[in-house]
Amino acid sequence: MAIDVSKASLRELGQLGGDAIIVGEIDDKLVNLPTYRELYQRWEKQQWSTQDIDFSADRQQWSQIEEAARPVHISGFVVFFQGEVSVTHTLIPYCAAAPKEEQRIFLTTQLVDEARHSIFFDRFFREALGFEGEDIEALLVQIRPLLRESERQILMEGLVEIGQRIQAQPEKLEHLVEGVTLYHIITEGTLALAGQRSMLNRNKRMGWYPGFQQGFNAIARDESRHVLFGVRFLRDMVQEDARYAGVIRDTIQKWMPQIHDILYLSDFQRALLSSFGEDPDELLRFGMSSLRKKLKVIGVPSDFLPAVA
Template identity: 45%
Template sequence: MASRSASLKELGDIRIDDVLSFIDRGIEKMPSYMDLYRRWESQQWSVGDIDFSLDRQDWLEASDLDRKATLWSHRLFFNGEERVTATLAPFVWAAPTPEIEVFLSTQMVDEARHTVFFERWWREVCGTDARDMTQLLKEIRPEANEGYNTLFYDRLPATAQRLASNPKDFDAFVEGVTLYHIVIEATIALTGQRFELESMREQGLTERGFYQGFTAVARDESRRVSFGIKVLQEAVREDAARYAPLIQKTLVECLPLITGTLDPPDPRYITEYGHTESEIVQFAFDSLNKKLRAIGINLAA
């Protein structure tokens, strides 16, 4: 597949649905952890190679609504990338095998790169006077959103702290992978990426630096979603009575947080671009259920 090793420029020719199909193919024939690591090696990209000049021109000509909708989405992603970067190390410490440890180490690199990608976009496209990333993140922190705040400022740090306190707590590891890889990445992030990238494609904006970079981000996410499915699938196969209820409980608790995160402060941020809130939420939960079938469970607790 071209998406396996495509350059940033070539990613402008790739649809997000082609990237997502990698996960579906993996469900049919699950890659090993080292397969996923090797795919990471072959899919390297550099934030410094992205040209945001067309994006800047678009920004200067954009309507007020376009700017507000873009900032809403990008705030969620930029802040989210930094939050997961800050909380991932304990997952590496808690990895139950060397192969899992190796793959999770690649994820730390990915999350840091994604954070830098959004920082560059912010500075070069919409502009900011923030002197450093700390100040910029404070400036762009998403407006009050209970679902988002609970996920990224409560549940994820609490799970990471449990793992840091006891890296051998495999129950906490399973809960953390459910939260991180299935709820945040597979259900929320890839849904947002799918609709934003498709909207850009429909508008003929695939030559923009953001489209190319965000497609690379989504490709990175697809590897990690496959990883999360594999970890949980193996846990359920090893001891379904123990781990299936734990995964289900985590998911059920997160359902309102998913819908809350995907709910924009102004419905026009979605409807003006040819979609509806219900369509996006439906896509998210259809995607979630597909992953759960691969793991070997359903949402019924």
């Protein structure tokens, strides 16, 4: 019997691969976008607790990985941990600047989600991977050297900078459109979703990290709401004023070098995926295909995007 992703428990979510949520709950839902109120209602029905996840099996599996190979294996975890913390502390200005009450209400639910995701990764790094530190920042200081420059530029610089501009001029909706494009469409809707799909499918195939698989699928389901909000908001803004299409296009073009670099992966990461029997180019193909789908629904031609073989 197929699992209903919209109602699935943590245990049921742990049985899924990435396509069930990344494709089934996001890309396939773009044809009939939910309203802001409907997205809020989904949030009420899809609550979960980081405290309900058992990482003991994950810890046992991690203990079997050779010390020298561990930095390679955790590189994907690192960027998601930093990403969740970055999006948590940069979202608040969006909540205040959103022009409609139902948009603001939904964004407050997203802020709660992002905080929960940060706590999930904090627990995973401590209880499964054996990291120690007095707080989340202490863990991040240890793992940030593993971030690539393009990841730093988006997560630790770009999101912060646009968040500051939104906060300084909340009435200037061009800033909010740019911010939602970078946050919801590029960071969450392209980079994170492509990486999540790859990692979740691999873990399911390999039988890796069952506790992580439960929580990461729950995170992906949360982010399906976030991404659909971003698509809905930008479509509404473009329909209200066509000039916002240019803001969206310019923002994506500005960050395209980093998008391509992150999705193309480093030579080391590409070799690792090949050793798992995966096509390292699939991440880029899926990410760019998903981005094109979102732009089509928003109402922005995607002919400016680079071709991907």
